[in-house]
Amino acid sequence: MNTPDHQSRGHAEFSPSSLKYVAACAGYQGRDGTSPAAEMGTRIHEALEVFDPSALHTEQEHEIYEQIVKMEQDFMSNFAEIEEELNEIQVEVALDGTETWGTCDRFLILKGSDRAVMADYKTGISIIDPPEKNWQAKAYTTGAFQKYPDIKEIVFAFYVPQHSATLHHTFTREDLPTLVEDLSRVIKAGEEVRPKWESGTPELEECTPTQYCRFCRHEDTCPALGGLVISVAKKLDTTLPDIDPTDVDNPARLSELFNIAKIVENWSMSIKRKTLDALKDGEQLDGLKLRSMGRTRKISDNATFVKIAKKHGIDLDTLLDQVNFPLAKVAKKAGADSRQSFLDECTDAGIVETSDERHCVATQ
Numbered sequence: 001m002n003t004p005d006h007q008s009r010g011h012a013e014f015s016p017s018s019l020k021y022v023a024a025c026a027g028y029q030g031r032d033g034t035s036p037a038a039e040m041g042t043r044i045h046e047a048l049e050v051f052d053p054s055a056l057h058t059e060q061e062h063e064i065y066e067q068i069v070k071m072e073q074d075f076m077s078n079f080a081e082i083e084e085e086l087n088e089i090q091v092e093v094a095l096d097g098t099e100t101w102g103t104c105d106r107f108l109i110l111k112g113s114d115r116a117v118m119a120d121y122k123t124g125i126s127i128i129d130p131p132e133k134n135w136q137a138k139a140y141t142t143g144a145f146q147k148y149p150d151i152k153e154i155v156f157a158f159y160v161p162q163h164s165a166t167l168h169h170t171f172t173r174e175d176l177p178t179l180v181e182d183l184s185r186v187i188k189a190g191e192e193v194r195p196k197w198e199s200g201t202p203e204l205e206e207c208t209p210t211q212y213c214r215f216c217r218h219e220d221t222c223p224a225l226g227g228l229v230i231s232v233a234k235k236l237d238t239t240l241p242d243i244d245p246t247d248v249d250n251p252a253r254l255s256e257l258f259n260i261a262k263i264v265e266n267w268s269m270s271i272k273r274k275t276l277d278a279l280k281d282g283e284q285l286d287g288l289k290l291r292s293m294g295r296t297r298k299i300s301d302n303a304t305f306v307k308i309a310k311k312h313g314i315d316l317d318t319l320l321d322q323v324n325f326p327l328a329k330v331a332k333k334a335g336a337d338s339r340q341s342f343l344d345e346c347t348d349a350g351i352v353e354t355s356d357e358r359h360c361v362a363t364q
């Protein structure tokens with residue numbers, strides 16, 4: 001059996017899975033790179049392609065895999081016999097003056113050959129839009145109708161185990177012109193705005209800040225996002241002056257922008273605290289989950305610690321190699337009279353390392 005390798009396959013510039021973000025903002029461009037969640041998703045998809053979970057890494061991956069297999073079996077029990085079963089089907093999506101392509105996880109042509117079930121597995125925790133509102137489903141369905149001219153009806157399903165949900169919708173061939181029109185509009189807007197990042201920034205009004213900015217590679221420099229931050233800050237402090245969000249490199253404006261950044265930072269810290277509390281209270285929040293950072297432990301009795309270490313073969317020199325003494329704190333213990341000579345002696349012994357001077361911005 002061939003081992004699937006999803007990691008190395010390419011993506012269209014405006015791939016079906018990114019259209020949700022491009023529809024929200026034509027300037028959106030995803031970041032390069034991967035994440036542990038994306039890598040887990042890839043492994044589960046590869047396992048589902050060949051129905052072989054042996055290469056999965058964790059118990060959680062096995063659980064998600066099993067859940068998806070079960071969800072698909074349950075959902076497919078609603079349909080007549082399957083005539084043809086295709087995994088990882090690549091669909092070309094021909095649009096009005098543009099195009100895209102993508103790979104959908106399952107395409108099952110039903111007996112009679114005029115109906116099919118198309119499905120995509122969602123292994124993450126994000127809330128998934130139902131197929132009738134989902135740009136990825138719309139793009140895959142469009143490509144499938146174009147590839148299989150005899151098919152009149154496609155039932156599109158998302159299996160979302162982390163929300164125990166199978167989301168489905170039936171598209172008909174009559175939906176095709178509207179699907180093509182909607183997809184063409186979104187991609188053509190992206191094709192017009194995205195290239196402007198190569199030579200500067202798009203116009204302020206061409207970008208629309210949304211919750212998806214956090215996935216956009218231009219998040220740090222986007223003027224529209226700057227404008228949004230300034231309007232948030234002005235709501236929090238009505239005395240703030242009007243500021244041009246594109247003027248971030250002008251030193252004359254930096255103190256105003258710095259104050260705005262502080263106001264929004266404080267507000268954002270309070271939102272982060274509230275979000276953490278809500279998750280700790282068991283609330284379900286879209287795309288967010290509680291992650292344990294472990295617990296810190298520290299020794300409360302050094303003398304006993306040294307004795308126990310010695311008993312376990314760890315001598316004093318080895319222990320001292322593991323610690324950094326707080327110089328200023330220890331110097332205070334020498335008392336006011338000998339504090340300075342204590343510090344001088346340490347310096348003369350060549351045992352004090354001094355870092356580069358550190359700075360922060362202080363307000364007057």
Ligand code: SF4
Nearest residue numbers: 025027209213216222
């Ligand atoms: S950061 Fe700017 S370009 Fe990116 S999605 Fe947000 S508003 Fe659009």
